[in-house]
Amino acid sequence: IVLTGGDDRLWKTWGFPDGNILLTGEGHTDWLSGCCFRPSGTQLVTSSGDTTVRIWDLSRHGCILTLRGHSRAVRGCSWHSCGDFVASASMDGTSKIWDVNSERCRCTLRGHEESVNSIEFLPFSSTVLTSSADRTVSLWDVRTGLRVYTFQGHVHSCNHATFN
Numbered sequence: 001i002v003l004t005g006g007d008d009r010l011w012k013t014w015g016f017p018d019g020n021i022l023l024t025g026e027g028h029t030d031w032l033s034g035c036c037f038r039p040s041g042t043q044l045v046t047s048s049g050d051t052t053v054r055i056w057d058l059s060r061h062g063c064i065l066t067l068r069g070h071s072r073a074v075r076g077c078s079w080h081s082c083g084d085f086v087a088s089a090s091m092d093g094t095s096k097i098w099d100v101n102s103e104r105c106r107c108t109l110r111g112h113e114e115s116v117n118s119i120e121f122l123p124f125s126s127t128v129l130t131s132s133a134d135r136t137v138s139l140w141d142v143r144t145g146l147r148v149y150t151f152q153g154h155v156h157s158c159n160h161a162t163f164n
Contacts, residue, residue: 003044005032011046011056025056027063034076039083047074053088055100067098069105076118078128085142087128089119095130097142107145111138118160131158 001022002014011032013022030049037044043064044056053074055065072091079086085106086098095109095116114133121128126143137151137158 001037001041003035003037005035005046007031009048011035011044013058023058023061025061025063027054028052030073033074034078036077036079038079039081045077045079045086047077047088049073051090053077053086053096053098055086065100065103067096067103067105069096069108070094072115075115078120080121081123085121087119087121087142089116089130091115093132095119095128095140097128107142109140109142109145109147111147112136114157117158118162120162122163129161129163131161133157137161 002016005011009028011025015022028048028050032046032048034047042058046054051070053067054063057064070090070092074088074090076089084100086100089095093112097106099106112132112134116130116132118131119128126141128140128142131137135154138147139149141148
């Protein structure tokens with residue numbers, strides 16, 4: 001299954017390789033910037049220009065949780081490999097780690113000077129990687145909420161970072 005999100009405020013799942021649309025989700029009030037399957041494959045997370053992060057249940061065909069706390073557009077989202085936590089990156093210069101079970105923000109990562117453009121968990125760890133318009137990439141320990149390391153060297157905005 002392929003998962004997409006677009007400027008039309010919708011997410012869609014597509015059969016692969018035939019390309020048939022399987023499901024469409026609506027509920028965000030602005031463009032979608034990110035989408036990611038829960039490791040179990042039964043749910044997904046989306047991030048949006050409407051400042052929210054939403055959890056969707058595929059069997060229920062709808063949003064089961066809306067996470068609010070960012071003051072500007074959310075640029076990206078990522079699911080932890082255990083399936084209990086979601087990370088979000090925002091144009092407000094912060095990232096958040098959300099506990100899906102308690103439906104609350106576990107911690108807010110502060111330190112980038114401009115928009116945080118992407119966030120990704122290192123699988124099976126408490127480390128996240130963020131990229132920012134401040135031209136840096138940072139590693140964070142989500143147990144403490146502290147930045148562990150900052151990579152510098154981009155001349156312009158860093159829009160995405162990932163682990164191998």
